[in-house]
Amino acid sequence: MQTRDEVLDAALRCLNADPTASMAEVAAAIGIGRATLHRHFATREALVHEIAQRSLERWERGxxxxxxxxxxxxxDAERIEACLRTMLAAFVQDAEDFAYALSDPCMLSQPDLAARMAELQELEVKFFRAAQEAGVVRRDVPAVWLSHTTYGLMIASREALQSGDVAAKGMADLxxxxFLDGAGAR
Amino acid sequence: MQTRDEVLDAALRCLNADPTASMAEVAAAIGIGRATLHRHFATREALVHEIAQRSLERWERGxxxxxxxxxxxxxDAERIEACLRTMLAAFVQDAEDFAYALSDPCMLSQPDLAARMAELQELEVKFFRAAQEAGVVRRDVPAVWLSHTTYGLMIASREALQSGDVAAKGMADLxxxxFLDGAGAR
DNA sequence: CTCAGGTGAGACACCACTGTCTCACAACAG
DNA sequence: CTGTTGTGAGACAGTGGTGTCTCACCTGAG
Structure with a gap:
């Protein structure tokens, strides 16, 4: 007997590995029957919606x-920088969750989810603006670009971890x- | 009467906008009949395969x-840096092509495509190693991570362009x- | 003009997936 | 023991997509 959270966790893992997995495949990956999966979530759409919802909540909680x-x-520059470092590290931890939720076409077409996502991103952009004003990050680039950059690095970290190119241990620091220092030689 | 290249271009645009588009939708987006699309490409898989092939060829050509x-x-450090800048700019130009081709699950399951992709990436990693030795990029990170970073920034640039957050004109420079200087304040 | 080739619309068969439902079985509580 | 609840397997209907094919029509060459 699995909790709803456990079901969602397993479903997310399955859909992360194969976004085209059928409900039968998702159910098998969870270790339950398809009818049972449908008892939890009336439709595939409901399942995907809830997974995405959870990822957004995780983002918000972060x-x-x-x-x-x-x-x-x-x-306060010091507090802002510490906060930024913590958040970037958290993104690396959560990359697996977000990668699916933030890229699934179905999700982006749900008005409530898309709206929530835009709100969270706007808050993040505001943070980067404050970081610019505090002299933590550069001011000569759009703050929203910094938000996109963190997203790109999150995707990069996910790929590097998946392919085994980088050890999980040092991923966040990397x-x-x-993000802060760039790739150019010092 | 459209050339095969024009068909592929239009198909790529359609699938970029909606990776789940049916063959009927792709054909309509191209402006041809579905039967005609099937005359060009016997199966959906063949179409996707060729689109991916083209993206890999574009990468190789780059x-x-x-x-x-x-x-x-x-x-030579100067030549290496110039080369790096040129390639990064080219990635931004090609982000729309690559985004679909490099992320489609179907593609990654085709042995010939996956193998070719791994080869091209390995060549890129070798380039980054040389850049490290020449003192162009930092040596204290894995070269393969630099390759993942360029990918992440390519994705970021695509998103920033799509959402209209950044003007296409300055995207490559950004x-x-x-990549080179990072986001931290100078 | 005729003929050949290409095209798009539409029909068809097949298939995988989705959602719905039934039923036998298992587990648990009283 | 009985009764209740939850489960998984399996059957079924419906749907959308895929691949295949036909045919009327259009275009271009001779």
């Missing part, structure tokens, strides 16, 4: 845990360092 | 145009700058 908006409003 | 391997072998 922002709240480091009090991203509060730190941004403080204008992302933080790459 | 490497050849700047003589990436030759420049790497020269060990990617180059972000």
């Amino acid at each position: 922002q709240a845990e480091v009090d991203m908006s509060g730190v941004a409003a403080s204008g 992302v933080v360092s790459t | 490497q050849a145009e700047v003589d990436m391997s030759g420049v790497a072998a020269s060990g 990617v180059v700058s972000t």
Whole structure:
């Protein structure tokens, strides 16, 4: 007897590995019957919707845990930088969750999800603006580009981990360092 | 009467916008009948395979145009840096092509395509190693990570362009700058 | 003009997937 | 023991997509 969370976890893993997996395949990956999966989620759409919802909530929780908006409003460079480092590291941890949720075409077509996603991104952009004003990050690029960059590095970290090119242990530090310092020689 | 290339271009655009588009939808987007599309490509798989093939060829051509391997072998820091900048800019130009081809699950399961992709990536990693030895990029990160980073930034640039957050005109410079200098304040 | 070749619309068979439902069975509580 | 609840396997209907094929029509060459 699995909890709903366990079901969702396993479903996410399966769909991450193969976004085209059928409900029968998802059910098998979870270790339950297809009828049971349908009892949890009436439709495939409902399942995907809830997975995406969870990822957005995770994102939101991440922002709240480091009090991203509060730190941004403080204008304190040290706090902002610490907050940024923590968030980047958290993105690496959550890359597996987000990769599916943020790229699935079905999700982006759901108004509630797309709206929520835009809100969270806007909050993040505000944080980067504050980081610019505080002198933590460069001011000569659009703040929204910095948000896209973190997304790109999150995708990169996911791929590097999947292919075994980089050890999980140092991944977060690598992302933080790459984001802040770039790849050019010092 | 459209050429095969025009058909492929239009198909790629359609599938980029909606990877789940049916053959009927792809044909309509191209402006031809479905039967005609099938006359060009016997199966959906054949179409996708050829699109991916084209993207890989484009990637390969990009490497050849700047003589990436030759420049790497020269060990000349200035040439290597110029080559790197050119390639990064080219990635931004080609992001729309690559985004679909490099992420489609079907493609990654085709042995010939996956093998070719691995070869091209290995050549790129070799280039980054040479760039490290020449003192162009930092040596304290795995060269293969630099390859993943360029991929991540390519994805980021595609998203930024799609959402209209960044103007196409300055996109390439932004990617180059972000890659080399990072986001941290100077 | 005729003929050949290409095209798009539409029909058809097949298939995989989805959603729905039944039923036998297992587990648990009283 | 009985009764209740939950489960998985399997059957079924419906749907959308795929591949295949036919045919009327159009275009271009001779």
